[in-house]
Amino acid sequence: MSVAENQAAAGRGSARAVAVLSSLGRFLVIAVTTYLGLLAVTFFIGRVIPIDPVLAVLGDRAPTAVVERTRREMGLDLPWIEQFYLYVKAALRGDFGTSVLTTNPVMSDIRRVFPATIELATLGTLIGAVIGVPLGVLAAVKRGSLIDQIARIVGLIGYSVPIFWLGLLGLVLFYAKLQWIAFPARLDVVYEYTFTPITGFYLLDAAIQGQWDVFYDAWRHIVLPAALLGYLSLAYISRMTRSFMLNELAQEYIVAARAKGLSERRIIWGHALRNAAVPMVTVIALSYANLLEGSVLTETVFSWPGIGLYITNSLQNADMNAVLGGTIAIGSVFIAINLLSDLLYRLLDPRTKAG
Amino acid sequence: MMLEKLALRSRALLAGAALSALLVAPAFAVTPADTLVEGFAIDDIISMDPGEAFELSTAEVTGNTYDLLVRLDLSDTSKVKGDLAESWSVSDDGLTYTFKLKPGMKFASGNPITAADVAYSFERAIKLDKSPAFIINQFGITGDNVTEKAKAVDDTTFQFVVDKAYAPSFVLNCLSATVASVVDSKLVKEHVAAVTPSADYKWDNDFGNAWLKTGYAGSGPYKLREWRANEAVVLERNDNYNGEKAKLARVIYRNMKESSAQRLALEAGDIDVARNLEPNDLDAIAKNADLTTTSAPKGTVYYISLNQKNPNLAKPEVRQAFKYLIDYDAMASTILKGIGEIHQSFLPKGDLGAIDENPFKLDIAKAKELLAKAGLPDGFKVTMDVRTGQPTTGMAESIQQTLGQAGIKLEIIPGDGKQTLTKYRARNHDIYIGNWGQDYFDPNSNAQTFASNPDNSDNAKIKTLAWRNAWDIPDLTKETEAALLEKDAAKRADMYKDLQQKILDTSPFVIIHQQLEVAGLRKNLQGFKLGPSFDTNFVWAVSKQ
Numbered sequence: 001m002s003v004a005e006n007q008a009a010a011g012r013g014s015a016r017a018v019a020v021l022s023s024l025g026r027f028l029v030i031a032v033t034t035y036l037g038l039l040a041v042t043f044f045i046g047r048v049i050p051i052d053p054v055l056a057v058l059g060d061r062a063p064t065a066v067v068e069r070t071r072r073e074m075g076l077d078l079p080w081i082e083q084f085y086l087y088v089k090a091a092l093r094g095d096f097g098t099s100v101l102t103t104n105p106v107m108s109d110i111r112r113v114f115p116a117t118i119e120l121a122t123l124g125t126l127i128g129a130v131i132g133v134p135l136g137v138l139a140a141v142k143r144g145s146l147i148d149q150i151a152r153i154v155g156l157i158g159y160s161v162p163i164f165w166l167g168l169l170g171l172v173l174f175y176a177k178l179q180w181i182a183f184p185a186r187l188d189v190v191y192e193y194t195f196t197p198i199t200g201f202y203l204l205d206a207a208i209q210g211q212w213d214v215f216y217d218a219w220r221h222i223v224l225p226a227a228l229l230g231y232l233s234l235a236y237i238s239r240m241t242r243s244f245m246l247n248e249l250a251q252e253y254i255v256a257a258r259a260k261g262l263s264e265r266r267i268i269w270g271h272a273l274r275n276a277a278v279p280m281v282t283v284i285a286l287s288y289a290n291l292l293e294g295s296v297l298t299e300t301v302f303s304w305p306g307i308g309l310y311i312t313n314s315l316q317n318a319d320m321n322a323v324l325g326g327t328i329a330i331g332s333v334f335i336a337i338n339l340l341s342d343l344l345y346r347l348l349d350p351r352t353k354a355g
Numbered sequence: 356m357m358l359e360k361l362a363l364r365s366r367a368l369l370a371g372a373a374l375s376a377l378l379v380a381p382a383f384a385v386t387p388a389d390t391l392v393e394g395f396a397i398d399d400i401i402s403m404d405p406g407e408a409f410e411l412s413t414a415e416v417t418g419n420t421y422d423l424l425v426r427l428d429l430s431d432t433s434k435v436k437g438d439l440a441e442s443w444s445v446s447d448d449g450l451t452y453t454f455k456l457k458p459g460m461k462f463a464s465g466n467p468i469t470a471a472d473v474a475y476s477f478e479r480a481i482k483l484d485k486s487p488a489f490i491i492n493q494f495g496i497t498g499d500n501v502t503e504k505a506k507a508v509d510d511t512t513f514q515f516v517v518d519k520a521y522a523p524s525f526v527l528n529c530l531s532a533t534v535a536s537v538v539d540s541k542l543v544k545e546h547v548a549a550v551t552p553s554a555d556y557k558w559d560n561d562f563g564n565a566w567l568k569t570g571y572a573g574s575g576p577y578k579l580r581e582w583r584a585n586e587a588v589v590l591e592r593n594d595n596y597n598g599e600k601a602k603l604a605r606v607i608y609r610n611m612k613e614s615s616a617q618r619l620a621l622e623a624g625d626i627d628v629a630r631n632l633e634p635n636d637l638d639a640i641a642k643n644a645d646l647t648t649t650s651a652p653k654g655t656v657y658y659i660s661l662n663q664k665n666p667n668l669a670k671p672e673v674r675q676a677f678k679y680l681i682d683y684d685a686m687a688s689t690i691l692k693g694i695g696e697i698h699q700s701f702l703p704k705g706d707l708g709a710i711d712e713n714p715f716k717l718d719i720a721k722a723k724e725l726l727a728k729a730g731l732p733d734g735f736k737v738t739m740d741v742r743t744g745q746p747t748t749g750m751a752e753s754i755q756q757t758l759g760q761a762g763i764k765l766e767i768i769p770g771d772g773k774q775t776l777t778k779y780r781a782r783n784h785d786i787y788i789g790n791w792g793q794d795y796f797d798p799n800s801n802a803q804t805f806a807s808n809p810d811n812s813d814n815a816k817i818k819t820l821a822w823r824n825a826w827d828i829p830d831l832t833k834e835t836e837a838a839l840l841e842k843d844a845a846k847r848a849d850m851y852k853d854l855q856q857k858i859l860d861t862s863p864f865v866i867i868h869q870q871l872e873v874a875g876l877r878k879n880l881q882g883f884k885l886g887p888s889f890d891t892n893f894v895w896a897v898s899k900q
Binding site: 049050051052055056057058059060061062063064065066069072073099100101102103104109168171172175176179182183184185188189300301303305309310313316317318 | 386387390392398399401402409410484485486488489555568569584585586607609610611612613615616619620622623625626771772773774776777778780792794815816817818
């Protein structure tokens, strides 16, 4: 390599560093404004809804004097703007207040409920991607064939059937009739008090501690809700994969590859899917984020103590600290997943690699 | 049938699959033999501190884990019997109540139970001044005088001084409420947190409130081991209990909100008791040979109320007409089947003086006559705020239909429970459908809210249900107060009968039914019984075969 080439490479390198930094900076600005916007909107919606937050704390039967005092204690007699200012100030210190319903600090509640949702969503997305992608590819390659029709029907049902209904049906069949899976909860009663979670992901915790009976029990509890969520994301992922693949298969480079005499297998899985994988990452990430947002209905049907159930419960009870904290947690995850899929995009896209 | 076929087919389909190897479960699920597992919607719990808790699920836990001076006599709920107290007496002027404690009793912690613990329990309840504190402070007890008015004379003698010569039945009934539960003062004092006094809270410590929210310092047949919000409450047998020990070692309440999920879990044997069953699931359980059901009337009445700020609803004939426009019988045989009993007066059955006659029946002709008399022969338009969910939605739809027959066009405004309640509490409704559970087991609790309204102005200090409906009733208010001071229990009962009659005749309240609490159980349970109130749903007598 000549000196000139070296310099050029170095120049490219630093130009790239600048580009990365500036995109990071832009990302930070976007993240911060998104957060603030999220906070403000949620906060003000929380104040506008026609529910008296004092009711959440005291219930209907508290005497008037206690109601008035509690209103002052909660700072609800202050102007909105001041309440918002105080909230943001505390939030910056990492203090999101205390949940009325659980009496715990909101952040500790979220640390407790979020792993339950993540565990479920991860398993669901894994199922969705592992089955959904090949199904979509096959449907695209054998367009109009039986397998394409089946994939279409599977997708349609996944889109259109209400998940709580599927969930209840699943419970009736696999739990009540066949007794294959366990009671709607995360663990059996027997284990609840002998098992100490570390990370909050029960399958992982049980495996780490070598408690295989707990692992099996946790598996029996998670398999149906995860399969359901997996089915939902499978429906979505397989349809999207199919259309991306169709798009790729119509490209000229495929014709070129065929002309070169490459095997059909290599063309489909090595070339077409490789290129379709780029937008697929976004699709899968989005579907994962969707499941993380809390699959409220699934969590309700399966008594799964996750974040969806937590926020819904809190919202119904006008427990605004918990709702705000939960919204921020979910917002963070969304932003993080977006960033991550952005990075993956760069890794996978051959054009960004050549650099 | 359909499902069974489906089940068979899927089994055949999956039989060979590797999946089934992972899924196949051992035999029928059974809960541990020494543990009672209940599926119960316990998401209303916000604190386990008996000085603060005022929620229905908490009442059950407190009732099983704490002792009181006196307790409701379950064989005759218009009376109380001694719990920690061996005997008690009332001074001739009716102001001083002296309680003698049973000797040699211990808290779950092993600390002895003394009159000082009783005094401390009263002191902290009054000074914390949380929702249920009014049950005690209505006797003229304040933070400043509580240490004189509720004090330990010696280790086994506790004295309680009230400000007026109230009916003793009233005072004793109030002392049977969970807020008067006796806490282990030695244990609680180890956990008090310092507080900076303010205008709203004059004391320098929290009387262990922060700790007791999830902690336990009682002496009941069970002790609270753990409460995980929205997940579970776990009770363990208290081996230091002063009476007959609990039969099972552990009781677990699992938070389950869905009636259908509770039913499935009960059928599968994963829970022993299902507590929040809707009529259709209840029916299915009653037909299952392995299961049975039980029920008990509770102190909660369901009613609709007519806001007197609405000029049409304020007419006495219209108020009366509404009482003839409810199809009580149809409701009883459908939406309320198994979960409610028609009951039209404001005192629930079991209260001192409760009357159990239901004079009203659906009578469209009579209602039309009354509406014509009120100058509204063609009816009118009106709205009703209805919380979504059952039984309120079903009741509202039935009422909408029968009102329509008399020309009254009812628009139903559905809303979330807290939302409709917020509107109701601000008196912004036309008609509200809701329920009211008595705060303590005495007729005054409901009389004070249905039949009393000391100040009907918008900024009133005391906002009763009569206030929420802008029903101004100075005479009834006085009568309610007078009933409080009647020493003779029989005469007192008569006064409440009179009040109930007047409410039936003139009030804007159309009381429809009294709640039946139901539970589905597995047949191997013995001794499971629901009590007349939520704090008397005792589980210590339950055993398993």
